[in-house]
Amino acid sequence: MAKAVYLVDGARTPFIKARGKPGPFSPVDLAVQCGRPLLMRQSFAADAIDLVILGCVNVVADEMNPARVAALRLCLKDEIPAFTVQINCGSGMQSIDTAFRYIERGTADIVLAGGAEALSHSPLVLRRGAVDWFAALNGARSTTDRLKAFTGLRPEFLKPVIGLERGLTDPITNLNMGQTAEVLAHLFDVSRREADAYAAESHNRLANATKQGWLRDEMLPAFSRDGEVFDHDDGVRPDSSAASLAKLKPVFERPYGKVTAGNSSQITDGASWVVLASEEAVTRHGMTPLARIVDSEWGGLDPSIMGLGPVVSTAPILKRQNMTVADVDLWELNEAFATQVLACLAAFDDPSLVDPVLSLEGRGGRIDHANINVDGGAISLGHPVGTSGNRITLHLANAMRRLGRKRGIATECIGGGLGGAMLLEAA
Numbered sequence: 376m377a378k379a380v381y382l383v384d385g386a387r388t389p390f391i392k393a394r395g396k397p398g399p400f401s402p403v404d405l406a407v408q409c410g411r412p413l414l415m416r417q418s419f420a421a422d423a424i425d426l427v428i429l430g431c432v433n434v435v436a437d438e439m440n441p442a443r444v445a446a447l448r449l450c451l452k453d454e455i456p457a458f459t460v461q462i463n464c465g466s467g468m469q470s471i472d473t474a475f476r477y478i479e480r481g482t483a484d485i486v487l488a489g490g491a492e493a494l495s496h497s498p499l500v501l502r503r504g505a506v507d508w509f510a511a512l513n514g515a516r517s518t519t520d521r522l523k524a525f526t527g528l529r530p531e532f533l534k535p536v537i538g539l540e541r542g543l544t545d546p547i548t549n550l551n552m553g554q555t556a557e558v559l560a561h562l563f564d565v566s567r568r569e570a571d572a573y574a575a576e577s578h579n580r581l582a583n584a585t586k587q588g589w590l591r592d593e594m595l596p597a598f599s600r601d602g603e604v605f606d607h608d609d610g611v612r613p614d615s616s617a618a619s620l621a622k623l624k625p626v627f628e629r630p631y632g633k634v635t636a637g638n639s640s641q642i643t644d645g646a647s648w649v650v651l652a653s654e655e656a657v658t659r660h661g662m663t664p665l666a667r668i669v670d671s672e673w674g675g676l677d678p679s680i681m682g683l684g685p686v687v688s689t690a691p692i693l694k695r696q697n698m699t700v701a702d703v704d705l706w707e708l709n710e711a712f713a714t715q716v717l718a719c720l721a722a723f724d725d726p727s728l729v730d731p732v733l734s735l736e737g738r739g740g741r742i743d744h745a746n747i748n749v750d751g752g753a754i755s756l757g758h759p760v761g762t763s764g765n766r767i768t769l770h771l772a773n774a775m776r777r778l779g780r781k782r783g784i785a786t787e788c789i790g791g792g793l794g795g796a797m798l799l800e801a802a
Contacts, residue, residue, distance in 0.1 A: 379654045380478045381664035381802055382471075385769035386413040387647035388597045390757040392610040393495035398644045399599035402431050402491040402761070403438045405646035406445040408597040410489070413648055414449060419660040421450065425483040427457035428473050430466025430490035431761040433497050433539070434459070441491060461761070464709070464787055465673070465795040466490055467647060468764025472671045472797065474651045484656040489648035490766070492759035496644075497539035505532035539642070545678045545791060552681070552790055553627035553634050556712035559682045560633040563718040567633045570713035571620035574638035574754045576744075577710060581751025582613035589750060593773050608756040610641040615755075638713035643757025647765040664802035665772040666783075670696060671797040682715030684794020685786035686722045690733040692784070692798050700740040704780035707767035709787035710752035719788075720747075749774055763787065768797055775801055 386409045391398055400408065406429060414421055429442035438444050446457040460469045467490025474486035501509070508527050515521040544551040550558070559565070584590055585607055596606040615637075625632030626639070657664055674687035685708050693699065700723055710716055720742050722728055729735045750770065753763060768785040775783045786796035 377479045378481055380475050380668045381652050381654065381657055381662070382666045382668060382768070382772050382799065383650045383652045383657065383662045383664050384413065384417065385593065385647065385649035385772070386595045387593060387762070387766050387769065388645050389594055389605045390608045390610065390643040390645035390759060391605055392757060393642040393644065396495065398493060398495035399603065400493055400597065400644055401435055401438060401496060402493045402646065403441045403445045403448060405493060405597065405644060406441065406489060406491040406648070407448045409595050409646055410445065410449050410487070410648050412595050413650070417650065418662060419485065419656070422452050423660070424451060424455055424485050424487050426474065426477060426486045427451065427455060428460060428470040428486065428488045429457070430460050430468070430470045430765065431492060432461055432463060432466055433492060433494060433542070433761070435493070435496055445491070462793065463790040464711070464758070464760045465764050465789040465793060466761040467766065468768060468785070468787065468795045468797060470765060471649060471651065471668070471768055472795070475668050475671060478651055478653050484653045486651045487648055488651055488765070489646060490762035490764060491646035492761035493644040494539060494642045494759055497537055499535035500538045500541060501535050502532065504529065508532055543790065545681070548679045550679055551627065552711065553639065555679055555681050556634045556639070556715045557628045557632050558679055559718035560714035562680070563721040565633060565714045565717045565721070568617060568621070569717055570633050570638040572617040573713040573717060574620055575615040575617050577748065577751045577754040578612050578615035580749065581608065581611045581755040584750035585611070589777060593769060610643060610757050611751070611755045633714050634712055638754065640711050640753035640758035641756070643759050645757065645759040645762050645766070647762050647769055649765060649769050665776055666799040667802050669798040669800050672795070674794045676792050676794070678792035681790060681792045682711060682718060682788045683722055684788035684792070685719050685796060686729065686794070687733060688794035688796040689784060689786050690729065690735055692796055693735065693738045696798065699738040700742060703782055703784050704746065705749065705771060705775055705778065705783035706742060706747040707752070707771040707783070707785040708747055709758070709763050709767055710748060710754045711758060711788055713754060715788060749778070764795060768799070772799055775799065
């Protein structure tokens with residue numbers, strides 16, 4: 376018999392917008408900033424943790440296996456194993472899924488699962504010609520050979536490429552993520568106005584949630600080494616409107632594209648942790664769970680339409696649990712792009728697509744906008760890729776409790792043509 380698994384608690388840092396230079400925190404710095412106060416408020420001792428798992432995509436050279444570095448900086452016992460997982464945008468959710476499986480089969484009782492990303496620290500990468508030139512220079516043995524090699528220097532060798540730029544381009548289709556969002560806008564006839572209106576609503580919802588204090592327990596302040604305090608998601612623009620966003624030019628497909636900087640997710644730094652526990656651990660330590668993890672799924676599809684990952688990963692859960700879209704009370708669908716979210720909603724509501732392709736057999740349907748991303752999403756607060764899957768799962772659990780909802784699904788598209796989904800139930 377599989378054991379019940381509970382999401383007991385969690386916390387994240389504010390998401391800090393990248394501003395053209397390395398931010399104040401590395402991935403591990405961020406993980407420690409929210410991990411330390413999270414552990415301090417638990418009813419169990421830190422040595423009760425059996426395992427630490429952290430999602431991280433852009434690992435910096437000084438923090439190999441950031442899960443282990445973070446665990447040690449959090450003063451967890453040396454004997455507690457810690458490992459890092461990477462599945463692009465799904466890494467933070469993959470950490471939860473892996474922890475879920477460990478506890479479900481009885482090999483762990485309490486697991487700290489998270490995601491951390493500092494996209495502002497994305498490395499600069501030399502062009503291939505520059506690498507070849509440095510190799511030739513390094514391999515030269517005589518002064519004559521070194522002078523000959525040196526003459527091969529070209530001005531473009533001194534202009535590196537931002538690693539993130541390469542990382543956001545699919546090597547199979549040669550499309551960047553924004554271009555795949557344009558493909559979906561075309562396939563599902565998503566208008567520029569619809570995309571801008573959705574983006575403005577994301578900003579308005581996050582601004583309201585912050586003002587109402589709904590993120591107070593979930594989002595903990597971070598403190599830089601020079602004493603600067605970060606206590607809110609600094610990319611939110613409360614005054615956003617469809618009219619103001621309409622003034623921005625398309626980024627990827629000019630002049631007629633639908634995807635702009637304003638209706639896309641923001642490049643940010645941030646971390647998030649959740650505490651997962653077995654039923655025995657919950658009882659033993661007197662915990663009060665936020666939610667129970669019922670099911671999870673990963674799906675794959677053509678990388679050129681990777682934004683439909685939430686649809687292909689959610690469908691198997693609906694079938695296994697004998698549910699329809701209408702049975703899901705609350706949704707967190709990561710906002711990579713407004714056109715991508717709207718395309719997913721259109722796909723769920725198109726029986727001519729999801730029934731023959733995904734065998735949903737009438738389980739699809741319309742998702743009410745009032746029940747999805749109720750407090751905003753990555754368009755307004757940012758998308759630190761290794762973190763987002765963890766954040767949306769944590770926030771879903773908190774929002775379900777606040778609103779008194781029974782079931783919720785957290786889901787996301789993943790670069791490379793993948794999708795992840797997780798079903799939560801009120802504890």
